[in-house]
Amino acid sequence: MTNCLFCKIVAKKIPAKIAYEDDKVLAFHDIGPQAPVHILIIPKKHISSISDLSGQDCEIMGYLHLIAKKLAKEYKIEKSGFRLVINNGADAGQAVSHIHLHMLGGRKLQWPPG
Ligand code: 5GP
Ligand code: ZN
Numbered sequence: 001m002t003n004c005l006f007c008k009i010v011a012k013k014i015p016a017k018i019a020y021e022d023d024k025v026l027a028f029h030d031i032g033p034q035a036p037v038h039i040l041i042i043p044k045k046h047i048s049s050i051s052d053l054s055g056q057d058c059e060i061m062g063y064l065h066l067i068a069k070k071l072a073k074e075y076k077i078e079k080s081g082f083r084l085v086i087n088n089g090a091d092a093g094q095a096v097s098h099i100h101l102h103m104l105g106g107r108k109l110q111w112p113p114g
């Protein structure tokens with residue numbers, strides 16, 4: 001999608017610190033990290049939000065989690081713990097309408113979230 005920030009990052013029109021990339025997925029460090037490890041894991045295909053998912057997105061949504069597992073190992077937060085978050089819509093504070101998994105770790109995280 002031409003006017004989407006994360007599609008522009010996928011297309012390398014906007015730079016990002018890339019943590020992982022393959023033909024289906026891109027993972028990059030959040031520009032405003034909320035934890036020592038804060039990586040955004042996105043499908044290269046544009047999907048706006050959880051609310052826009054269809055049945056054909058099941059595989060990619062599962063695959064994002066597999067990449068999270070791999071990155072957790074790489075960034076050494078596999079044992080200490082980490083949180084995966086998808087914000088959906090205004091009340092959750094979704095700012096970018098390209099679905100993304102936040103992977104947060106490297107510090108004790110509070111629950112419930114704010
Ligand atoms: P949301 O609020 O939509 O769940 O999360 C969007 C995230 O994208 C925020 O954590 C924000 O810091 C991050 N972000 C926004 N613009 C950029 C950018 O240009 N580059 C990177 N790496 N992260 C961004
Ligand atoms: Zn997009």
